[in-house]
Amino acid sequence: MAAPVPLSVIGGFLGTGKTTLLNQLLNNRSGIRFAVLVNDFGDIVVDGDLIADHDGQSITFANGCVCCSLGNDLLATLTQLLAQDEPPEQILVEASGVADPRTIADFAALDSELFRDLVIVLVDAQTLRQRAADDRLSDTVTRQIAAADLIIMNKCDLVDADERRATRLWLQAQRGDIPIIETQHAQVPFDVLSAVPPSAASVAKMPAHHHGRNHTELFRSETMDKVEAVDLKILRQSLEALPSSILRVKGIVPVQDRDEPFFLVQLSGREIEIAPWRGTAPARTGLIIIGTPDMPDRRQLDQIFRAES
Amino acid sequence: MNSRRPVASHVAVRDGHILGAGTLEELAGWGSYELDERFADKVIMPGLVEGHAHSWEGSAWEDTFVGFMERTAPNGIRHQGCGSIDQVVDRLIKVEAALTDPDEALMAWGFDPIFFDGRRMNLADLDRVSTTRPVLVMHASGHIVNGNSMLLERGNITARTNVQGLMKDANGQPTGELQGPALRQIAYKAAGKDRFLDMGKGEALWRFAFSAQRAGVTTATDLANELPEATVESMTALTARDDFPLRIVPAFVGMSCSADDGIARVKSLIPRSNDKLRFGLIKLVADGSIQGFTARLKWPGYYNGAENGLWYIDPEELPRRLAAYHEAGLQVHIHTNGDQATEVTIDSIEQVLRNAPDADARFTLQHCQMAHDAHFRRMARLGICVNLFANHLYYWGDQHYAHTMGPERAHRMDAVGTAHKLGVAYAIHSDAPVTHLAPLFTAWCAVNRVTATGRVLGESERINVEDALHAITLGAAFTLKLDTEIGSIETGKRADFAILDDDPLTVDPMRLKDIPIWGTVTGGEIFPCSEIDCA
Ligand SMILES: [Zn+2]
Numbered sequence: 001m002a003a004p005v006p007l008s009v010i011g012g013f014l015g016t017g018k019t020t021l022l023n024q025l026l027n028n029r030s031g032i033r034f035a036v037l038v039n040d041f042g043d044i045v046v047d048g049d050l051i052a053d054h055d056g057q058s059i060t061f062a063n064g065c066v067c068c069s070l071g072n073d074l075l076a077t078l079t080q081l082l083a084q085d086e087p088p089e090q091i092l093v094e095a096s097g098v099a100d101p102r103t104i105a106d107f108a109a110l111d112s113e114l115f116r117d118l119v120i121v122l123v124d125a126q127t128l129r130q131r132a133a134d135d136r137l138s139d140t141v142t143r144q145i146a147a148a149d150l151i152i153m154n155k156c157d158l159v160d161a162d163e164r165r166a167t168r169l170w171l172q173a174q175r176g177d178i179p180i181i182e183t184q185h186a187q188v189p190f191d192v193l194s195a196v197p198p199s200a201a202s203v204a205k206m207p208a209h210h211h212g213r214n215h216t217e218l219f220r221s222e223t224m225d226k227v228e229a230v231d232l233k234i235l236r237q238s239l240e241a242l243p244s245s246i247l248r249v250k251g252i253v254p255v256q257d258r259d260e261p262f263f264l265v266q267l268s269g270r271e272i273e274i275a276p277w278r279g280t281a282p283a284r285t286g287l288i289i290i291g292t293p294d295m296p297d298r299r300q301l302d303q304i305f306r307a308e309s
Numbered sequence: 310m311n312s313r314r315p316v317a318s319h320v321a322v323r324d325g326h327i328l329g330a331g332t333l334e335e336l337a338g339w340g341s342y343e344l345d346e347r348f349a350d351k352v353i354m355p356g357l358v359e360g361h362a363h364s365w366e367g368s369a370w371e372d373t374f375v376g377f378m379e380r381t382a383p384n385g386i387r388h389q390g391c392g393s394i395d396q397v398v399d400r401l402i403k404v405e406a407a408l409t410d411p412d413e414a415l416m417a418w419g420f421d422p423i424f425f426d427g428r429r430m431n432l433a434d435l436d437r438v439s440t441t442r443p444v445l446v447m448h449a450s451g452h453i454v455n456g457n458s459m460l461l462e463r464g465n466i467t468a469r470t471n472v473q474g475l476m477k478d479a480n481g482q483p484t485g486e487l488q489g490p491a492l493r494q495i496a497y498k499a500a501g502k503d504r505f506l507d508m509g510k511g512e513a514l515w516r517f518a519f520s521a522q523r524a525g526v527t528t529a530t531d532l533a534n535e536l537p538e539a540t541v542e543s544m545t546a547l548t549a550r551d552d553f554p555l556r557i558v559p560a561f562v563g564m565s566c567s568a569d570d571g572i573a574r575v576k577s578l579i580p581r582s583n584d585k586l587r588f589g590l591i592k593l594v595a596d597g598s599i600q601g602f603t604a605r606l607k608w609p610g611y612y613n614g615a616e617n618g619l620w621y622i623d624p625e626e627l628p629r630r631l632a633a634y635h636e637a638g639l640q641v642h643i644h645t646n647g648d649q650a651t652e653v654t655i656d657s658i659e660q661v662l663r664n665a666p667d668a669d670a671r672f673t674l675q676h677c678q679m680a681h682d683a684h685f686r687r688m689a690r691l692g693i694c695v696n697l698f699a700n701h702l703y704y705w706g707d708q709h710y711a712h713t714m715g716p717e718r719a720h721r722m723d724a725v726g727t728a729h730k731l732g733v734a735y736a737i738h739s740d741a742p743v744t745h746l747a748p749l750f751t752a753w754c755a756v757n758r759v760t761a762t763g764r765v766l767g768e769s770e771r772i773n774v775e776d777a778l779h780a781i782t783l784g785a786a787f788t789l790k791l792d793t794e795i796g797s798i799e800t801g802k803r804a805d806f807a808i809l810d811d812d813p814l815t816v817d818p819m820r821l822k823d824i825p826i827w828g829t830v831t832g833g834e835i836f837p838c839s840e841i842d843c844a
Pocket of ligand 1: 361362363532533740
């Protein structure tokens with residue numbers, strides 16, 4: 001059986017930037033094939049050279065991505081996607097404005113062919129606190145935020161510094177335990193959204209990969225090259241020991257004492273997936289570790305992972 | 310129900326329509342006739358109109374009924390209510406013993422633990438039914454299922470499964486109770502049955518029609534349906550048959566796709582309508598249910614302190630969806646249970662009508678169980694109709710009094726009297742199969758407002774029998790914009806009748822629900838209940 005396909009959920013009210021975010025993913029040039037499930041693809045924008053096919057139910061992109069309508073029966077839609085000859089490498093589901101995104105992530109938690117990736121909740125810096133004070137919406141806002149593994153505070157360019165700080169403090173009071181990042185136009189580094197290690201991408205087109213500090217200072221990432229075979233049990237312990245400032249780990253590593261020479265490693269929020277790598281021998285092995293700017297530095301990471309090297 | 314001629318001795322029918330009602334001499338003026346006296350000792354009413362039911366009423370009966378209140382199946386067999394979890398299990402053990410295929414899943418529906426004082430069904434209960442085949446019990450709420458060990462095994466649901474809706478005991482073991490859409494869909498997959506697809510099947514539609522026929526109903530809504538092609542095909546084929554006894558008004562699920570796609574789909578279906586099938590209605594759902602604690606309530610919320618319910622549509626998206634369908638010329642019915650959902654919906658409609666005025670849009674609020682006088686006043690002024698869930702008063706009235714609403718608000722639930730007094734066009738309904746399909750029972754609920762234990766809820770909200778009969782005929786037809794065709798016995802309307810053994814206007818109002826129904830006439834075709842042939 002192939003490694004489980006990561007499924008991420010994008011939640012947030014109407015107008016928070018969900019579609020903008022999904023448009024970026026669908027039009028990506030990394031070679032990773034995403035399937036994006038949306039309620040309404042009226043607002044999905046396709047770069048002219050990327051569209052391959054459009055029928056009533058889905059849009060297929062020349063880069064291998066597909067955007068399809070969620071339909072009434074998510075389980076059936078997911079089953080269909082996974083049964084394809086070339087199943088997607090990652091699935092993103094757009095939750096409706098008022099849905100609890102966790103109920104969608106549950107589908108991944110229940111299906112051995114899926115890996116529960118991040119629940120990403122977008123909030124609009126302009127309207128979040130208004131919505132949170134509106135008794136029609138306040139509990140729905142709270143539920144969404146409680147469900148998140150990552151909060152994207154979007155439209156920060158449209159509020160002044162005081163408002164921005166107040167909104168961030170309000171969010172931190174709710175969720176001090178997860179990364180909250182401030183964006184404009186929902187511009188989130190691609191590596192944060194993708195659970196697929198670049199070396200595993202189906203098309204051998206490596207994205208320009210960020211090392212060290214990201215230009216927007218939203219995230220830091222470290223690349224730990226692994227050439228020596230690791231002990232999976234110890235690797236798992238190391239992953240479990242990572243602090244909550246680490247949002248994602250992804251990569252392919254060589255392993256000891258197993259029939260399969262390489263394993264795919266993914267950590268998303270607190271979920272860990274380690275599965276045999278079925279593809280051709282990867283061009284590069286190692287782990288990409290992504291977190292907020294206060295994540296452990298290289299020396300600390302080395303310590304955490306030292307036990308197994 | 311023709312106000313100028315409320316009672317007549319004869320009715321003349323030609324080509325499926327009513328020539329007139331009056332004396333034999335009056336009607337003889339239409340020409341030569343054949344006098345049919347078989348209903349001489351019966352009471353002929355306009356065919357009853359069920360403004361809120363589901364074709365699921367037909368497919369539900371493929372599974373074993375385990376509800377709390379007694380229920381009659383479309384084949385006429387009466388099923389006692391299950392008064393305890395043990396009674397549910399005992400019934401399932403009997404049904405299981407008769408199954409021949411050892412792998413077939415045993416499915417049940419209508420289970421309603423709100424009546425069982427906190428005791429929940431668990432794995433041990435259903436493992437008494439079978440440990441070798443999956444057993445799945447759907448709750449009345451539709452959101453929760455219980456399974457046995459085999460069902461969990463097939464669904465690969467274990468103590469290690471980590472999702473919110475999986476109920477576990479003190480030792481961390483699953484109890485068999487599965488909440489939420491993901492677990493529910495996994496459970497159905499594990500059972501190997503897709504009840505959603507089944508709804509559109511021919512047999513299910515026949516059973517829906519027979520259930521309606523037994524209740525004197527000649528027109529019923531299917532509120533709502535995604536209307537996939539297979540369903541549309543079986544609906545068009547069956548309703549075209551002379552021997553199919555029911556007119557169906559399916560509403561399209563208006564939020565399963567973009568509004569543009571929804572409009573295109575419904576507009577493509579409208580020309581496929583026929584005399585007994587009418588496409589064009591849209592349904593939106595604003596919130597959940599009161600007894601499931603998923604309805605959206607205004608302050609101070611649920612009486613037992615349960616947290617507020619769920620929006621099924623974003624309150625900010627609701628006016629946009631409503632506007633899109635309204636401006637495309639399509640009529641919309643909106644499910645609103647809690648008072649907050651009702652208020653948000655009225656606000657939205659007001660906004661839509663300000664931009665695209667229409668004095669006869671007949672937006673209809675479905676259920677609308679907690680609406681306050683102020684809401685009804687606005688509905689009257691905005692031309693919004695209401696279809697109130699009168700059956701709730703009997704079925705869950707005691708639970709509303711004790712747990713959900715508390716005494717004061719329980720008295721104002723399903724305020725039919727207020728709707729009448731304030732001039733809101735209203736109907737009353739069953740939401741079958743949530744409660745049983747029987748408009749005379751629904752009328753009885755609106756007239757008497759008595760709960761299952763005999764408590765009267767909101768005496769001042771009672772309406773009289775004439776008004777209740779109007780609500781289950783012309784009143785419901787009005788909400789469907791079909792009042793020019795059905796709902797009364799007068800010249801030009803369709804020859805649709807309910808044939809009763811007794812006169813609802815003269816029986817004791819407490820006996821309204823007990824009047825035997827002989828059968829129906831639909832488009833002049835006669836359908837006696839005694840001839841229903843159904844598994
Ligand atoms: Zn309903």
